[in-house]
Amino acid sequence: MFTGIIAATGHIAKIEPQNGDWKVTINTGKLDMSDVQLGDSIAANGICLTAITFDQNHYTADVSGETLQVTTAGDWQVGTEVNLEKALRLQDRLGGHLVSGHVDGVGVVKNIHQDGRSWRYQIESPLALAKYIATKGSICMNGISLTVNQVNDCVFDVNIVPHTRQETTIKNLTQGARVNLEVDLLARYLERMMNAPQADSEQYSKPTQKNTNLTSQFLAENGFK
Structure with a gap:
């Protein structure tokens, strides 16, 4: 799990195609790698990746063919800048969502336009995700936890304050750029709860009757008195 608070930006240092998937090495920039262990999760542009090797300045991860198809990872090239965040620990602050x-x-x-000192980004989501995006709700875009300002069908707006724009890769986005989206977990679970088949409550309220040879006489004969 992550919070959507970007710790550092890095860049793609090496891409090794591996029979339909990739092995990717990421330069971690200013990310603190001192507590990273083999197998830890480090998100790159909102994609959870497992560190299979690492040092103080890099980590390497396998990127499956599925991930290459359904995220922007397939667009990566050597030098592509990415947002980085290590996995959440229970004692960490939940600064995003x-x-x-x-x-x-x-x-x-x-669309992108300046709004005071901030910037307003207008994003078109896939139709299947639109129902999960709500005004003043949370959405994760390229790994960044953001608040939705307004929604119109499949199009939503987010406001980017100067600090976020400066410290993340969002400053590199231009009109037409593709971005990874992850909707709020609560919205997905709520939909599942609303649409899941309803269990028959009677099957849980009635005790199950089973034939048994356990009697008071049997217990007495076997030393239970």
Whole structure:
């Protein structure tokens, strides 16, 4: 799990195609790698990746063919800048919102304009995700926890304050750019709860009757008195 609070930006240092998937090495920039262990999760642009090797300045991860198809990872090239976040620990502050690192779909930047000292980004989401995006709700875009300002069908707006724009890769986005989107976990679970088949409550309220040879006489004969 992650929070959507970007710790550092890095860049793609090496891509090794591996029979339909990739082995990717990421330069971690200023990310503190001192407490990273083999097998830890480190998100890159909102994609949860497992560190299979690492040092103080890099980590290497396998990227499956599925991930290459359903996220923007397939667009990566050597030098592509990525947002980085290590997995959440229980004692950490939850500064953003709960993020799984499992990208739900890819959106497209429709418009960017300055709004005071901030910037307003207009994003078009896939139709299947639109129902999960709500005004003043949370969404994760390229690994960044953001608040939705307004929604109009499949298009939503987010406001990017100067610090977020400066410290993440969002400053590199242009109109037409593709972005990873992960909707709020609560929205997905709520939909599942609302649409799941209803269990027959009677099967849980009535005790199950089973034939048994356990009697008071049997217990007495076997030393239970």
